[in-house]
Amino acid sequence: LAEDLRKEGKHFVWTTGSFIIEYYFRNMDEEACKRLDDAIKKGYIRWHAIPCTFESEAMTPQTLHYIISISKKLDARYGYKTTSAKMTDVPGHTIGIVDELYRQGIKFLHIGVNGASKIPEVPDTFLWKHGESEVVVSYSKDYGGVIEVDCMDNKLAFMHTHDNSGPGTKEKVNAFLVNMANEYPDYELEMSSMDPFANEIWEVRDQLPVITEEIGDTWIHGMMSDPKLIRDYRILTNYMFDNKIENDDANFYAMLVPEHTCGMDIKRYFCDYKNYEKKDFQRARSLDQITDQDLTYAYGIVKDATVGEMQYTYNEWTDRSYKFYESSWKEQRKYIDRAIACLEPEDQNNIKKLMEVPYHIFENQGMECGLEELISVNGYQIMFASDGSINHLEKDGILYFDENNKLGVLSYTIAGQNDYDNLRYNYLRDLQNNWWAIDFLKPGMEIQKRIQLNENFTPHVVKLVKENNSIIVTLKYSQRAVEEYGAPRIVKVKYEFGDKVKIALLLKDKDAIRYPEIYSFDITPRLNSPYLTKIRKIDTVISPFEVVGHGNKLQHMIEELIYDGSDKKINIKPIDTPLLGIGTNNNLSYNNQYHQENNKFTFTLLNTTWGTNFTMWYEEDIFARFELALG
Numbered sequence: 001l002a003e004d005l006r007k008e009g010k011h012f013v014w015t016t017g018s019f020i021i022e023y024y025f026r027n028m029d030e031e032a033c034k035r036l037d038d039a040i041k042k043g044y045i046r047w048h049a050i051p052c053t054f055e056s057e058a059m060t061p062q063t064l065h066y067i068i069s070i071s072k073k074l075d076a077r078y079g080y081k082t083t084s085a086k087m088t089d090v091p092g093h094t095i096g097i098v099d100e101l102y103r104q105g106i107k108f109l110h111i112g113v114n115g116a117s118k119i120p121e122v123p124d125t126f127l128w129k130h131g132e133s134e135v136v137v138s139y140s141k142d143y144g145g146v147i148e149v150d151c152m153d154n155k156l157a158f159m160h161t162h163d164n165s166g167p168g169t170k171e172k173v174n175a176f177l178v179n180m181a182n183e184y185p186d187y188e189l190e191m192s193s194m195d196p197f198a199n200e201i202w203e204v205r206d207q208l209p210v211i212t213e214e215i216g217d218t219w220i221h222g223m224m225s226d227p228k229l230i231r232d233y234r235i236l237t238n239y240m241f242d243n244k245i246e247n248d249d250a251n252f253y254a255m256l257v258p259e260h261t262c263g264m265d266i267k268r269y270f271c272d273y274k275n276y277e278k279k280d281f282q283r284a285r286s287l288d289q290i291t292d293q294d295l296t297y298a299y300g301i302v303k304d305a306t307v308g309e310m311q312y313t314y315n316e317w318t319d320r321s322y323k324f325y326e327s328s329w330k331e332q333r334k335y336i337d338r339a340i341a342c343l344e345p346e347d348q349n350n351i352k353k354l355m356e357v358p359y360h361i362f363e364n365q366g367m368e369c370g371l372e373e374l375i376s377v378n379g380y381q382i383m384f385a386s387d388g389s390i391n392h393l394e395k396d397g398i399l400y401f402d403e404n405n406k407l408g409v410l411s412y413t414i415a416g417q418n419d420y421d422n423l424r425y426n427y428l429r430d431l432q433n434n435w436w437a438i439d440f441l442k443p444g445m446e447i448q449k450r451i452q453l454n455e456n457f458t459p460h461v462v463k464l465v466k467e468n469n470s471i472i473v474t475l476k477y478s479q480r481a482v483e484e485y486g487a488p489r490i491v492k493v494k495y496e497f498g499d500k501v502k503i504a505l506l507l508k509d510k511d512a513i514r515y516p517e518i519y520s521f522d523i524t525p526r527l528n529s530p531y532l533t534k535i536r537k538i539d540t541v542i543s544p545f546e547v548v549g550h551g552n553k554l555q556h557m558i559e560e561l562i563y564d565g566s567d568k569k570i571n572i573k574p575i576d577t578p579l580l581g582i583g584t585n586n587n588l589s590y591n592n593q594y595h596q597e598n599n600k601f602t603f604t605l606l607n608t609t610w611g612t613n614f615t616m617w618y619e620e621d622i623f624a625r626f627e628l629a630l631g
Contacts, residue, residue: 002044004170010177013043014167015193017086018070019051022252040078046193047071049085049106051255056087057094057216057557058223058230058258058578060237061539064097066251068104081105083202084194088112088143088160090260092120092215092551095130096538102133108198109135112143112158116428116436118592120215121549125149125201127208130540136201136208147197151207155187156197214542216552218427221587223258223557224579224607225615226329227622231576232336233257235354245347253339257332264328266438266612270320273444276451278484281514281617290320329615357623362492362506364474366467377497378469388461388475388493389522393501398568400525400630405599407628408495408503409458409522411585412477412487414515415609416454417446419588427590439612442516451515454586457481459491470496486513488622501628507605512619519605520585521577521624528567530598535580536560544582545594553594555581561601569631572601577624579604 005012021040025033039045049071056064071082085106087093091113101109109128113119125138125147138147144158159176161168180189201208223230237254240247264270272294275284284294340348369375374392375382383392389406393399401407420441428436437443445451459475473493481487490508495501505521527533534541536559547553558580561572574580581587581602583595588609605622608615 001167001170001173002039002042005173008174010173011043011191012167012173013046013191013193015046015048015086017050017052018047018074021045021047021074022051022070026252046080046195047074047082048194049082049101049104050087053087053089053260054093054255054258055090055217055220055223055260055557056097056258057220057537059255059538060234060241062237062241063251063255063258064100064538066248067255068100068106069248070252072104080195082195083107084110084198086110086112086194089114090217090219091117092217094216094537094540094556095128095212095214095542096540098128098130098135099133099540100538101135107136107202108194109137110140110144110147110156110158110194111137112140112145112160115142115430115433116440118218118427118429118550118590120551122211122215123209125208126211127205129210129212134205136198136205137211149201149204149208151204152201154197154200155184156194211548212546214544214547214551216547216556218550218552218587218590219260219610220552220555220557221579221604221607222262222610222614224577224604225610226262226332226618227577227606227624228620229257229262229333229336230578231623232333232355234576234578236336236339236351239347239351239354240343243347245343247342249342250339253335253342256335260613262329262332262614263612263616264325266325266443266616267435269328270325272320272322276442276445276448276514278486278511278513278515281512285322285512288321288323290322325616357506357621358504359506361504362472362494364463364465364472366465366470366472369464369466369471371461371464375466375471377466377471380497380501382471382495382497384461384464384471384473386460387458388473388491390495395630398630400568400570402526405524405526407523407525408473408493409524410475410491410493411518411520411522411602412457412459412481413518413520413586414451414455414457414485415442415518415586415588417448417452419454419586419609420445423588423590426592441611442609443611445515455485457485457487459487469498470494482511485515486511486517486617486619499629501630503626503628505605505622505624505626507622509621510619512617514617516609517618518585518607518609519622520581520602521605521626522585522600522602523572523626523628524597524600525563525568525570527563527565527570527599529565530563532563532565533598534562534564536562544580545598547594550592553582553592554584554590555579555587555604569629571627571629573627574603575625575627577603577605579607 002012051067128137144160147156272290274294275281381394385391389409391403391406393401459477462476463474465472475491477487488507488510492506494504535544557578563570583597583600585602
């Protein structure tokens, strides 16, 4: 393409994420790599600083540092200095990335928002500051557009191709140039990377509006559709960080876990909008063949696009299947396996042991205790409610939890059509397109009579056992929650009371269901000043109550929660399940407002509410740990 355009006197430059270039050099044969090397040296291909689009706050600090090192390595090889970056589709990111971008010399970040998602209420172009760190950010209401800034003469225009489509054709490039020339007749058109614009706008950054608030990610709940994947990713990358392991191969595979597309597109590769009832879902999944019979009338419009996409990708049309659709989720898991395989044998063994679920710690031994009975354990005064939560926890004369502010409420919600109606009217935009209904909602659920309204289930205590400084709670959900939906048959929570309160949670033997599920573990301490709460994201401490309009005011993926008030001090670390909700676990309740229950910290154990992109059903055991430091 570049050679053809050069013959016409046009210097074409294709800018892409650094991942595809790194991947190509790693996997293609010598001749192919030589062609790419030649194209880079001729200036036909350039990379920007970020490998691909991430759910950025799902990253650990280890991954954030590594992703920019890919472009740095390419810069060193070819004599460039990359100063620009871009992420597309995901509507927002955490301010936690600003420090690392600044340290790495990245001056400009472009964010192109998914065409149906709410756009954060920020200026089109602004200076995003965190402490002494800063980066210029431009927002577009779609993947690209034209970036115009009053204090600059030059503009930046994006010519985008569709997802996974490559650089386009000569005809499309020329048509774009003609269109730009007509729209901007007084401008000279030059094809380039984003870096010249980045360097120029950096010089006038003091004339841009300044944003110091968090933006956040209104898609972040999708990362908890596979809790094992997130748990294993955190164990792997934190182990590498703690043991100072710098292994590019392991980091390369690990970074693909927080990448934003964790599954196949439902409207192209699945298209079962019919089988929601548990028995119907199980039958269809066992049959493993999806045909046009499973397309309800309302969604027949997607069929032609589906067939065309499959033919383009696989050169033939075959009926879709459950196993084929699920294979993309398994592929995501394999990134962890491949990353571990790159490490030394001793480290491999250590990491695998850390990933094992310690079922033995939940064995019921010791003395049985009663509900609503004050129990003394190692300086703590504790009482349990019938739902298994702690409704009284006192230490050193300070009451941390009571009957209205409980520790350890297990919540199981089946999202209803009412939730998706709220999302449709309060979050989605540009509804004249049809694809949004399939991507963001649960197509076909609107005709299911059972679940027009959401349903919430609470377990009850079966057994309460104290042994030394530990208490194990065994709980049970109703038969309806288990057999008609997907509640686990075995639920155990272990509390260990020492210098910290250590909590281990096990949800075992659950069925997969098609209906969207939300599990959470809620921690609601007594707080005099909830707005003093801080959270740590990618090693950056921020306030969850300083979020821009239409950013994510309800959910954050965190390393720890910190409360430091005159009444008490509380530190909460979610070791395995980092998605925190402030006041609610239900992302579908989006309304661009903070939740009134601002001292309720709800940690998501599983969320399958997404309509595409992420894992859609889950049937494995869930293991999660938390640490509470009380002072």
